[in-house]
């Protein structure tokens with residue numbers, strides 16, 4: 001019985017590297033690639049639109065007899081243009097942005113302010129897919145708005 005020579009050790013090391021690479025590649029193909037493919041492919045322009053859309057929650061919005069609350073009330077935005085939407089509370093009462101029925105964006109997930117938007121604060125949401133989403137304010141349900149996300153002219 002002879003001890004392995006240094007060239008044997010080299011050969012075994014090389015085999016180990018080859019097996020390791022093979023295992024690594026099959027792991028990549030089996031697990032990593034399908035996971036990548038499962039995620040939606042969203043154009044860069046939609047993820048980083050050049051413009052934003054601002055909706056102002058005006059002072060007195062909590063007053064049921066006041067017509068203006070979310071201004072503008074109905075908004076259309078274009079994907080890849082101005083699909084980052086910002087609600088700004090310029091009044092002196094906390095409000096929410098709450099979808100009439102739960103809405104999940106493929107990228108940004110659940111839409112709706114996580115709590116109240118305090119006076120002076122904003123709530124931002126990046127819409128990445130076409131949809132029409134009616135929403136309201138939780139403490140003042142007569143405050144209603146609607147946002148429609150359309151296919152953008154710049155989006156293929």
Ligand SMILES: [Cu+2]
Nearest residue numbers: 095096137140
């Ligand atoms: Cu409100």
